[in-house]
Amino acid sequence: MITASAPGKVNLVLLVGEPDQRGYHPLYSIFETLNIRERATVRFRPQTAEHARLGMPIVVHTHGADLTDLDPHKHLAFRAAKALILEAAKLGIPGILSGHVLEVEIGKRIPVAGGMAGGSADAAATLVAVDKLLGLNLDRERMHEIARGLGADVPACLEGGISLGRGYGDHMTRLDGPDTARHHWVMCTMRQGLSTPAVFKEFDAQGRGRGALPTSLREDDLRVLEDAPQLVGVLENDLQETALNMHPTLRQAWKVIEEAGPLAVLLSGSGPTVAALARSREHAQQIAQRLAGKRQVEKTLVVSGPAKPAKVE
Ligand SMILES: C[C@](O)(CO)[C@H](O)COP(=O)(O)OP(=O)(O)OC[C@H]1O[C@@H](n2ccc(N)nc2=O)[C@H](O)[C@@H]1O
């Protein structure tokens, strides 16, 4: 049995270009991974008659969130496990599961459909756990290739730290080092989620895409590695206005969160989770206390970043 974990994220900078023919958007995205982690535990189980009917001998159980409406084959942990079984076959290790099913247990802590890459973190943790269980020992490059086939945010969850994502936000360059400052956040979730494709679609309908994106790290963006006060001037999310227009209560929540006294307020990815930047952990706890009981905010999570990469526990 192997357990691995992977972090959630907030995009410190998210610049969005015009969509390509498939409708996907080129991005310039600086990810900060957060110390709120998803866990994947994987093991072999003997195959039963019921399992034999499964097309692919993988069973996923999810704890901590209700994903019963989700087609099991679309669960990102299922897709990650399947990708590595196919990779094993490609590497000439067929029958790796013979007589067994691969069981994946996911422990979710990251809110679903909140813009914090919860499903992507499940995928990243599953990739690392199954790689170890099957003894594949894939290198970083191959893991990242497989990860980006699963979703644009999966490589960032594998990578950890603070990283620049180019291409579709899925080609990572790690930016942080030993002197990188720690950042404290209050992640404020909303009762109603927002669908990532719907936000991008509305963004396009409003013609908000940038004609050109920076081709390398902008010098000013190096401030993402500094303390919270320096970070304030860097934070930027092109999807913010679109999400604020689409969500029924996000604008009211935004005002309430600003009144709780953070240094800055930022939409996390495609939202609707709102990231409130604090000076320190104590300040973050104060903000969370001020927001307790406010009906506009579902719950608050006091977190910090950058976080460790996806790894075996
Ligand atoms: C908004 C972000 O969270 C910022 O980090 C990501 O770009 C979204 O990452 P993700 O949820 O892992 O994205 P995917 O699962 O690959 O795609 C979900 C949907 O988001 C849109 N999408 C995603 C990434 C991208 N570069 N362009 C897009 O247009 C597409 O409509 C796609 O169908």
Ligand SMILES: Nc1ncnc2c1ncn2[C@@H]1O[C@H](COP(=O)(O)OP(=O)(O)OP(=O)(O)O)[C@@H](O)[C@H]1O
């Ligand atoms: N393991 C998973 N956990 C959560 N949702 C999943 C998972 N696998 C597939 N999904 C589907 O993806 C949708 C969005 O999931 P997720 O929680 O990853 O959103 P998100 O955090 O907003 O993503 P991102 O920030 O990467 O855009 C869910 O509503 C669900 O239908």
